[in-house]
Amino acid sequence: MKFLALLMMSGVLVTSAWACDRPSLGDYDWVGCIEDGVSISYQGIKHGLVDVAGDMLIAPEYRKIHRLGKDEFGVSNGEKWGAIDRQGRVILPMEYDHLLPHDDSYYEIIKDGKHGMMHHGQMIIQPKYGSLSDVNGLIVAMERRAEGRYGNYGLIDHHDRVMLPFEYDRIFGFGEYFVVGKGDWVQLLDSNFQVVDQFEDVDRSYHDYLPVKRGGRWGAIDKSKKQIIPFMYDEILMGDEGLFPVERDGRWGVVDTHNQIVADFDYDFIFGFNDDVAVVKKDDRYGYINTDGELVMQFNHSLRHGFYHGLAEVVVYDRDANGDEMALYGVTDKSGKLIVPPRYHGISIPYFDAIKGISIEINKKHGMLDRSGEPMIDVLYDEPFFFHQGRAEVSKNGRGFYIDEQGRQVGGSWLIHEKACRHIQVGQQFEVAIFLGLVIPMEVMSVDAESRKVMVKELLEDKDFEMKCEDIPDSM
Structure with a gap:
């Protein structure tokens, strides 16, 4: 220190x-x-x-490095991933599709679409599953069948021992319980995998509460398995602030964790609470209510999503030059002030406050505004991007590079599509099968990795035409 x-x-x-x-x-x-x-x-x-x-x-x-744990790092050559320690010693060779960090220095390994797991340099689960996710100290695994199709979910420990058989449509955790579903029933299991309750359906959107369905009606329980909302609603949507948008007889209102009405059943739809407000719809108009159920603003624009850190996306509809309907997006604050007028073809407000920009799109090119709506990064790039630790990975005209928050290039650049073209050589011959089993021999005449274009000659009729790198097979 x-x-x-x-x-x-x-x-x-x-x-x-x-x-x-x-x-x-x-x-x-x-x-x-x-x-x-x-x-x-x-x-x-x-x-x-x-x-x-x-x-x-x-x-x-x-080409890339990311953290897997305190002393282990995922490394990539641009095509495959491996793992090293902080001294550079190889833990995993560079032959994996990706490596994903979990908790407590566990990380997921993916190879040929199969998922396994490592811990402190030791492979504890061979890559053989369709997916893996953590739950209550155990792992939800999806089976991957021999023919490559995905199957049911089961529960395994960190030594790959099966704790629950692979026979469920879904498994997730709620408090100290496991929620398992199969067909038209869902069970709540305790830590010993004993059934403590059963329902017709559940909604895992909440963190502290679990909406459950019984007798064709929805209610909710808390993490102690106590029923807090009786089975009396047609629908319950994701919410926050301990408030539940609920539907009854075709109308929507809001109740709290004691089933007390916070907002009357006066709306056509309620989108759920976020950032202390919920978007509501009535007579094709949108507004929002606060946590006391008060309507605090009517909108002249349609809201695309709820508020995040005081801002929300809005959308209006216009006509393009051909007369076709098109959506234009902007941003409003909670006072109804348009921070960004609706003039963009796409817009995205990040969920995390640490990410300061607002992503914008015009004619399939992407840039960024700051949170006050002022230009931050010019609309130049091929894909949406956000900053992490002061830099963002962007692509432009087939090349990738990093930029800082002033839009300046950081370091060098690389061909985005070089992987697709790397195996192709001038003079390489291959065959293309067409209808009725006819096979046409081809030969590569030229390769442009930057544009991903390959000129090939059809050898039977001596005709030249263009293909993409990814359409050329690795070998005969």
């Missing part, structure tokens, strides 16, 4: 605009936040690792 304090006083550590400590930039194009004494570095188009003083631990040699 004294060493860290001295580094901070001497200016080696930098507190960034992204609310984290980073080593000084030194010769690198970018360095990430320090976690567990290590920061990810970036130079050119490659990543490595540095310590808190900015001294190199692992030279920049990987």
Whole structure:
């Protein structure tokens, strides 16, 4: 700790605009936040690792690096993923499709569509499942059948021992209980897998409460299995703030955890609470109510979603040059003020407040506004993007690169589609099967990896035409 304090006083550590400590930039194009004494570095188009003083631990040699645990990192060459420790020693060879962190240094490995799991450098579950997810100290696994199709869910421990057989349509956790479903019934199991209750259906949208259905009607229970809302509603939607939008006889209102009415059944629809408000619809008009059920604003625009950190997306409908209907998106605050007028073909407000931008789209190109609606990043890029630790990965004209929050390129650039074209060589021959079993021999004449275009010659009739890299087989 004294060493860290001295580094901070001497200016080696930098507190960034992204609310984290980073080593000084030194010769690198970018360095990430320090976690567990290590920061990810970036130079050119490659990543490595540095310590808190900015001294190199692992030279920049990987296309990507992400954290898997305190001492383990996923690394990629742009095609496949492997794992190393902070000394650069190989834990997993670079032959996996992806590596996904779980809790407590567990991480998921994916190979050929099959999922397994590692822990502290040891493979505890071989890649053989369709999916894996954590629940109450155990793992929900989906079976992957021999023919490649996905099957039912079961429950396994971290030694791949089956705790519940693979016979369920769904399994998830609620408090200390396991919720398992099969066909037209859902059971609540205790930690010993004993049935403590059974329902016709459940909605897992809530965290602290579980909407359940019995006798064709919906109610809700809490984590102690206590019934807080009786089985009396036609529908219950996802909510927050301990409030439930509910439907009764075709009309929508809001009740609390004691089934007391907070908003009268006066609406055509209620979209659910978020950020202390809920969007409501009545007579084809939209507004929102607060947690006291009060209608606090009518909108002239349709809301696309609810509010996140004081902002919500709005949409209006117009006609394009051909007379076809098109949607235009903007952003409003809770006072009804348009922060962003509805003039964009797409817009997205991030759920997390730490992500400061608003993603915008015009004619299939993407850029960013700040949260006050002012331009932040020009509308230039091929895909939506958000910033993490002060940089974002973007693509433009077939090339990928990173930018900082001022839109400046960070480091070098790479071909987005180089993987698809890498196996193709001029002179390579292959065959294309068409109708009635006819096979046409082809030969590659030229390859443009940047545009993904391949000129090929049809050898039977000596005709040239264009194909895409991904349509060319690896070999005969």
